[in-house]
Amino acid sequence: MWFKNPFVPEQASEFASSVDTFYFFMVSVSAFFAILVVTLVAVFAIRYRRRHEHEAGTPVHGALALELTWTLIPLGIAMVMFFWGASIFFAMSKPPSNAMEIYVVGKRWMWKFQHMTGQREINELHVPVGQPVKLLVGSEDVIHSVYIPAFRVKMDAVPGRTTTLWFTPTKTGRYHLFCAEYCGQKHSGMRGTVVVLEPAEFQAWLAGGPATGSMADAGQKLFNDLACATCHRDDASGRGPSLKDVFGSTVTLAGGATVTADDAYLRESIVNPQAKIVEGYAPLMPTFQGLVTEEQLNQLIAYIKAQAGGTPGTAAPATGTPAPGAPAASGTQPSTE
Amino acid sequence: MDTATVDTRPSYLENGHSWQSWLLTKDHKRIAILYLITITLFFFIGGLFALLIRLELMTPAGDMVEAETYNKFFTMHGVAMVFFFLIPSIPAVLGNFLVPVMIGAKDLAFPRINLLSWYILVVGGLFTLGAVVMGGVDTGWTFYTPYSTAASNTHVIMTGLGVFISGFSSILTGLNFIVTIHKMRAPGMTWFRLPLFIWAHYATSIIQILGTPVVAIAVLLVALERTLHIGIFDPNLGGDPVLYQHLFWFYSHPAVYIMVLPGMGVISELIAAFARKAIFGYKFVAFSSLGIALVGFFVWGHHMFVSSQSVYAALIFSFLSYLVAIPSAIKTFNWTATLYKGSISYQSPMIYAFGFLGLFLVGGLTGLFLAALGLDVHVHDTYFVVAHFHYIMVGGSIMAYLGGMHYWWPKISGRMYPEGWAKFAALMVFVGFNLTFFPQFLLGYLGMPRRYHMYPEEWQVLNVLSTAGASILGVGYLIPMVYFTWSFVKGEKAPANPWGATGLEWTIPSPPPTENFTTTPIVTEEAYAYSNREMKVA
Ligand SMILES: [Cu+2]
Ligand SMILES: [Cu+2]
Numbered sequence: 098m099w100f101k102n103p104f105v106p107e108q109a110s111e112f113a114s115s116v117d118t119f120y121f122f123m124v125s126v127s128a129f130f131a132i133l134v135v136t137l138v139a140v141f142a143i144r145y146r147r148r149h150e151h152e153a154g155t156p157v158h159g160a161l162a163l164e165l166t167w168t169l170i171p172l173g174i175a176m177v178m179f180f181w182g183a184s185i186f187f188a189m190s191k192p193p194s195n196a197m198e199i200y201v202v203g204k205r206w207m208w209k210f211q212h213m214t215g216q217r218e219i220n221e222l223h224v225p226v227g228q229p230v231k232l233l234v235g236s237e238d239v240i241h242s243v244y245i246p247a248f249r250v251k252m253d254a255v256p257g258r259t260t261t262l263w264f265t266p267t268k269t270g271r272y273h274l275f276c277a278e279y280c281g282q283k284h285s286g287m288r289g290t291v292v293v294l295e296p297a298e299f300q301a302w303l304a305g306g307p308a309t310g311s312m313a314d315a316g317q318k319l320f321n322d323l324a325c326a327t328c329h330r331d332d333a334s335g336r337g338p339s340l341k342d343v344f345g346s347t348v349t350l351a352g353g354a355t356v357t358a359d360d361a362y363l364r365e366s367i368v369n370p371q372a373k374i375v376e377g378y379a380p381l382m383p384t385f386q387g388l389v390t391e392e393q394l395n396q397l398i399a400y401i402k403a404q405a406g407g408t409p410g411t412a413a414p415a416t417g418t419p420a421p422g423a424p425a426a427s428g429t430q431p432s433t434e
Numbered sequence: 435m436d437t438a439t440v441d442t443r444p445s446y447l448e449n450g451h452s453w454q455s456w457l458l459t460k461d462h463k464r465i466a467i468l469y470l471i472t473i474t475l476f477f478f479i480g481g482l483f484a485l486l487i488r489l490e491l492m493t494p495a496g497d498m499v500e501a502e503t504y505n506k507f508f509t510m511h512g513v514a515m516v517f518f519f520l521i522p523s524i525p526a527v528l529g530n531f532l533v534p535v536m537i538g539a540k541d542l543a544f545p546r547i548n549l550l551s552w553y554i555l556v557v558g559g560l561f562t563l564g565a566v567v568m569g570g571v572d573t574g575w576t577f578y579t580p581y582s583t584a585a586s587n588t589h590v591i592m593t594g595l596g597v598f599i600s601g602f603s604s605i606l607t608g609l610n611f612i613v614t615i616h617k618m619r620a621p622g623m624t625w626f627r628l629p630l631f632i633w634a635h636y637a638t639s640i641i642q643i644l645g646t647p648v649v650a651i652a653v654l655l656v657a658l659e660r661t662l663h664i665g666i667f668d669p670n671l672g673g674d675p676v677l678y679q680h681l682f683w684f685y686s687h688p689a690v691y692i693m694v695l696p697g698m699g700v701i702s703e704l705i706a707a708f709a710r711k712a713i714f715g716y717k718f719v720a721f722s723s724l725g726i727a728l729v730g731f732f733v734w735g736h737h738m739f740v741s742s743q744s745v746y747a748a749l750i751f752s753f754l755s756y757l758v759a760i761p762s763a764i765k766t767f768n769w770t771a772t773l774y775k776g777s778i779s780y781q782s783p784m785i786y787a788f789g790f791l792g793l794f795l796v797g798g799l800t801g802l803f804l805a806a807l808g809l810d811v812h813v814h815d816t817y818f819v820v821a822h823f824h825y826i827m828v829g830g831s832i833m834a835y836l837g838g839m840h841y842w843w844p845k846i847s848g849r850m851y852p853e854g855w856a857k858f859a860a861l862m863v864f865v866g867f868n869l870t871f872f873p874q875f876l877l878g879y880l881g882m883p884r885r886y887h888m889y890p891e892e893w894q895v896l897n898v899l900s901t902a903g904a905s906i907l908g909v910g911y912l913i914p915m916v917y918f919t920w921s922f923v924k925g926e927k928a929p930a931n932p933w934g935a936t937g938l939e940w941t942i943p944s945p946p947p948t949e950n951f952t953t954t955p956i957v958t959e960e961a962y963a964y965s966n967r968e969m970k971v972a
Contacts, residue, residue: 104876116812120879123809127799134770134795138788141773145709146780150934153964154711154776159768164718167767168760175756178806183749185808190745205585239581240675242740242815246881249812253741255676256580257669260742273890277815277883279574281585282502285886369672387670 109272109293110248110264115185117249122181126174189250192263196231199224200312200395203234203241203254206283208274211392213399214303215311220289222274224266225299231263233360237391242278245291251277257368259360266293316400319393328382337382338375344405349376363398443952445848445945460545461948466531466846468552473519473527474915476559480514483507485908488870488901496888504887505572506588512575517597518559520827521604521689524696525611525642526555528838529635531846533611535939535946536629538620538955543613551606558600565592574885576686577652579667579678583659591660594653601650604692608642611635620938622957629937629961630706630719634699637723641688641695641730649685652678676741683734691730693827694794695723697834698765701787704837705769707935708784709776712962715768722761729758739810748807755805762798766791781933782856786837789864793829797822800875818878821871829867836863836914843918844932848945849925855917862910869903936962 108114145154199222202209210218224230234243236254243262244251247270252262276287294302309315320326328337343358351374356362365372367389370382389397446463449455456464486507490498499507530548534541542548565571571593573582582590615636619628655666656678665671667678706713713719735743735751769791778784800822804810813819844850873896882893889897931940938955939946 104879106879106881112808116808119806119809120803123803123806127802131795131799134766135792137770138773138791141770141776142778142780142788145773145776145778147710147777152710152777154709156712156965157714157771157775159715159718163771164715164764164768168764171763172760175759175802178802179753179756182806182808182810183752186739186748186752186811187745189808189811239585240578244815244881244883246812251740251811251814255742257675258742273881275881275883279505279578279581279885281572281581282505284505285496285501285883285888 107247107268107270107272109268109270110245110250110266112185112189112249112264113247113267115188119181119185123178126178189263192231192261193229196229196263197224198231198233200392200399201232201234201243201254202237202391202395203243203276203280203287204237204391205239205241205280206276206287208243208276208287208289209392211312211395212303213312215309215315216303217309220274221292222289223292223294223299223302225296226266226269226293227296229263229265231261233395234260234262235391235395239280240278241276241280241287244275244277245272246275247272247291253278259364261360266291269293269295311403312396312399313403314400316396316398316403319389319397320400323385323389323397325397336379338378340401341404344402346405348373350374351376351378360398360402363401364394367394367397443947443949445943446948447848447945449948458549460541460549462530462534462542462545462548463846463946463948465548465552466527469522469526469530469555472552472556472559473522476514476518477911479563480511480519481908481911483511483514485904487511488904490887491889491897492901494889494891494894494897501887502572505574505885506570508885509571509574509593510566513562513571513593513597515827516575516689516693517600518555518562520693520831522555522607523693523831523835524700524838525635525638525692526551526603526607528700528835528842529611529696530607532842532939533614533632533635534618535942535950536632536937537615537618537623538938538951538957539614539618540949540951542610543618544610547606548610551603551610554606555600555603558596558598558603560596561599562593562596565589565596568592576682577656577678578682579656579659579675580669580673582656584668584670591657594657598650598653598657601646604642605646608639608646611639612643615639620955620957624957626717626720627957627960628720629699630702630713630716630723631696631699633720634695634702634723637727638692638695640724640727641692644731645685645688645692648681649689652681652685655681676738676743679738679741680734683737684731687734687737688727688730690823690826691726693831695726697790697831698723698762700834700838700841701769701790702765703937704783704787704841705772706962706964707841707933707937708781708787709773709778710934710964711772711776712960712964713768714771714774715764716961718764719768722764725761726758729754729761733758736805736810739807740814752805752807756802759798759802759805762794766795766798782853782860783837783841783933785857785860786833786840789860790830790833790837792864793825793833793867797825797830800825812881813878815884816878817874817882817884820884821874821878824871824874829871833863836860839914839918841933842939843921844928845939845944845946847918847922847925848928849921850928850932851914851917851921851925855913859910859913859917862906862913864910866903866905866907866910870900870907871903873897873899873903936964 105117198213200211208220210222234252234254236256241254242251248264250262250264252260270293272291274289274291276284328335329340331339331341333339346358347355348358349355368386370384371380374380446461490504568589571588571590573586573590615632658664659666663671665673667673667675702713702719733751733755735747736755739748804822840856877893877896882889928944930943942950
């Protein structure tokens with residue numbers, strides 16, 4: 098914009114400008130109707146003010162044409178608002194397949210992030226500019242909500258579920274991240290900063306971070322420690338199905354229904370295995386609800402996803418080498434070297 | 435029926451002076467007074483918490499009170515204002531007083547149940563106040579799970595019980611109104627001769643009866659989960675926290691209309707009386723109340739666009755939210771058109787009505803912003819929402835309530851109030867209100883989340899403005915309290931019809947005798963038949 102409007106937050110994502118444009122449209126339409134009605138009221142109030150005490154108004158009978166006009170015109174305008182708003186929402190709810198995935202866990206009263214390459218952050222989130230980023234959001238206790246005003250995005254962190262949110266940062270800088278859903282005592286202190294870096298800087302940051310091994314590596318270790326591997330083998334010899342290529346595949350359930358094995362499905366299969374039984378298997382998997390933390394759950398899921406290998410967001414980290422240039426390999430992203 | 439009946443019987447205020455004559459009364463007018471006193475008390479409790487909230491927010495740091503105390507402040511503010519002031523306000527006070535009178539009846543259909551409803555509200559209120567005295571509650575008036583069931587260690591159950599109990603008061607009042615309006619209309623008072631105030635109360639009553647049980651069950655389940663760990667909402671017990679939001683908003687969205695429809699009814703009366711003209715498009719205004727009540731039940735999901743609800747559900751809820759906005763637009767246009775060729779006087783009740791129009795307009799229009807999916811994602815749970823619903827519920831409902839109190843005060847008390855002060859107070863309220871809440875729209879779009887004890891420094895200026903406005907608003911509310919109290923004792927005696935208005939309530943003495951009418955009136959004309967008569971203030 099050619100001037101800085103002090104009543105609009107920084108525009109730092111692709112959504113920001115489309116949301117703001119829509120907002121200005123809404124403000125204009127509202128201002129038009131507000132001014133119209135206020136002017137009419139004022140003009141009538143003055144023009145038809147009571148001149149002597151015994152005066153009564155002149156009867157005017159309702160006119161159907163008028164009623165229809167002020168029903169249908171607002172209805173038409175409302176429909177424009179509906180479709181416009183919905184189209185932005187649709188874009189917000191469809192992360193592109195090349196988005197870089199980052200896990201987020203809300204916990205009273207902090208935000209924990211873990212990159213696929215293993216780096217952990219608390220109350221600070223580093224992302225590269227120009228790269229679609231998808232946050233996989235969970236909560237360890239009550240409902241929170243990830244809110245980044247500069248990106249115009251928000252998504253609740255609901256315990257027991259994984260929700261998603263995505264954005265493409267368009268401007269480097271530091272931006273507020275708030276918890277928007279009331280979560281108790283230090284709700285207003287549950288804040289963080291999103292740091293948007295140039296891709297090269299981001300790679301450097303990744304390389305400099307404590308590389309504790311990728312999320313998938315951590316997940317693999319858990320997979321063995323929790324004895325998942327005793328039932329789930331790479332071939333069909335275990336008591337449970339092979340998890341090698343399950344992510345993204347279509348799973349047939351007992352009873353014939355099918356379901357796409359996405360994040361939510363994997364999560365449910367671990368914490369509530371009885372909810373959906375894979376066809377041809379006995380419902381003998383124990384629940385891991387309460388036995389794994391939210392973050393461990395994310396690591397297990399990351400491991401299962403990495404084995405499927407196909408999704409761009411997870412492909413690079415699966416190699417387990419957080420070397421510069423490796424993560425989130427997207428065609429458009431310049432490499433550091 | 436256009437001349438005031440000469441009546442020698444004692445007025446309802448004179449008919450008995452003992453405590454029992456008030457506390458055991460079956461007279462709908464005395465019960466209205468009981469409600470008036472009760473809800474005024476809650477208004478001041480709620481207002482006090484609002485003041486404390488605004489004082490804390492003068493500075494970005496959370497330096498006046500502890501975070502936990504602040505959280506209790508906004509919770510108690512919301513609970514007191516929503517459940518114990520706004521929901522009962524117009525129906526229980528003005529509705530109780532006027533519904534029988536306006537339709538030409540001697541009382542409501544079930545006078546004893548009417549008294550019972552008041553006692554229930556008082557008991558519910560005592561529970562809630564008890565919770566405050568014992569240390570308060572910090573869940574927000576929305577009691578979201580699993581925070582309320584698994585995390586909060588404040589008096590959730592006690593407060594929840596208070597809300598649960600007071601719900602029955604609301605249900606019984608609604609039931610009483612519906613039966614009364616169906617069964618007790620005077621001869622000739624056909625449905626389309628009813629004042630629009632009655633239509634609005636009829637629609638409100640439907641919502642009270644159908645919606646309130648759901649919220650009552652939701653709070654009860656919260657209490658059960660807290661005590662017995664039954665696993666309805668807490669995911670650790672196998673429950674679903676979002677289910678609670680569905681139950682809660684299934685009531686609490688329609689509850690917005692419990693709070694605003696009666697106000698719309700009041701505004702219709704005020705505009706007709708002070709423009710001395712029939713409401714333009716009477717039937718459209720009447721049916722729009724029913725339309726709102728009906729469609730209002732299917733939009734609750736617009737509070738949950740970012741709660742992980744399915745995209746398609748969100749689409750439907752957004753679409754229906756736009757539909758429910760249309761009847762409100764229709765009403766606004768019809769009120770405006772009524773002024774055309776009217777005989778408009780600027781007496782204080784009309785000043786409040788003008789104020790209502792302005793503020794309701796802003797509240798309604800910003801509702802369109804929140805119904806828009808892509809925009810709501812950004813402003814949901816921010817001060818934009820806070821500003822929006824205060825414009826509707828304070829700017830709209832309380833303006834209408836005050837306008838109605840000024841209009842019917844001569845009838846209720848038999849006394850006039852100082853007109854100059856009344857206009858001044860209306861102006862204070864209007865200016866104070868806008869200064870308090872307009873900056874909050876800006877804060878919300880800038881990203882300030884609601885229920886924040888401390889906030890980033892760049893938002894201080896707007897917050898200080900808001901607090902300054904709140905102090906003006908507070909004084910604006912205190913002034914009528916003072917002059918109404920004064921007027922009750924010392925005010926000039928009011929004639930039966932000080933405004934030269936139509937409506938059965940203006941045909942009986944001020945204040946009315948206990949039975950309202952000497953003989954059952956026979957209605958021969960439409961509501962607001964101003965052109966049929968010579969205007970007389972008597
Ligand atoms: Cu939080
Ligand atoms: Cu709503």
